[in-house]
Amino acid sequence: MDRLMERLPLTLHGLVLDAGCGEGIDLANQASRDGVEIVGVELSKEGCRISQERTARLRSASVVQGDLCQLPLKDGCFDVVYSYGVLHHLSSPREGLRELVRVLKPGARIAAYLYENFSDRSFFWRWLLRVASSLRRVTTGIPPRLLYRCCQAASPIVYLLFTVPYQLLRRVPGGQQRAAEIPFRHAPGPFSLAADLYDRFSAPVEWRYSRAGALALFREAGLEELAIAKERGWMIVGKKP
Structure with missing residues (x-):
């Protein structure tokens, strides 16, 4: 907020x-x-x-x-x-x-x-969203406690794949605009994304x-x-x- x-x-x-x-x-x-x-x-x-x-x-x-x-x-x-x-x-x-x-x-x-909905993003980001949305069809059926543990395990991986590249790219001259497109860039640490991932992959409805x-x-x-x-x-x- x-x-x-x-x-x-x-x-x-x-x-x-x-x-x-x-x-x-x-x-x-x-x-x-x-x-x-x-x-x-x-x-x-x-x-x-x-x-x-x-x-x-x-x-x-x-x-x-x-x-x-x-x-x-x-x-x-x-x-x-x-x-x-x-x-x-x-x-x-x-x-x-x-x-x-x-x-x-x-x-x-x-x-x-x-x-x-990533409609103004490049093909790569739209494809990544489709993959995540397909994965949701499985994760929304996983018991909540087990899913949260999976999200805890995935948090450092997501941090490495998204947050770290953002931190590096934003320091490159002219790279700030591209960096701003990266999801999960807000994470303060490798184990801080569990709640965000759980919200993303547990909710039965997503618009x-x-x-x-x-x-x-x-x-x-x-x-x-x-x-x-x-x-x-x-x-x-x-x-x-």
């Missing part, structure tokens, strides 16, 4: 909704800001439990169990809504986004991070978007004054009329 706020016109203030807060990492980070009261909504009981434990000492944070497509919240009550890496895992991202807009105050902003498709999704939800940036996917902000 911090990176999104650096690049797009979004400031957290007042009552904020973290839509799909997972294990509460962003929820806890953003709850430490002055002038913010934040509510995290999460579907899974385990995610809610961990989020509650992580934010137990933060008076400005609370956790609610609920479905993003049927939020147990009143209309127009939030000053800011964000959903980072969740909408593209819903059976209907359009329905989920409309529900988030419903609980947003008029004139307030909503932000989301969406997977890109991906072109730049035009991401903007269309927000326009169809009735949002205006759209801003979009590419950062390992699409970060997008819109305003409710």
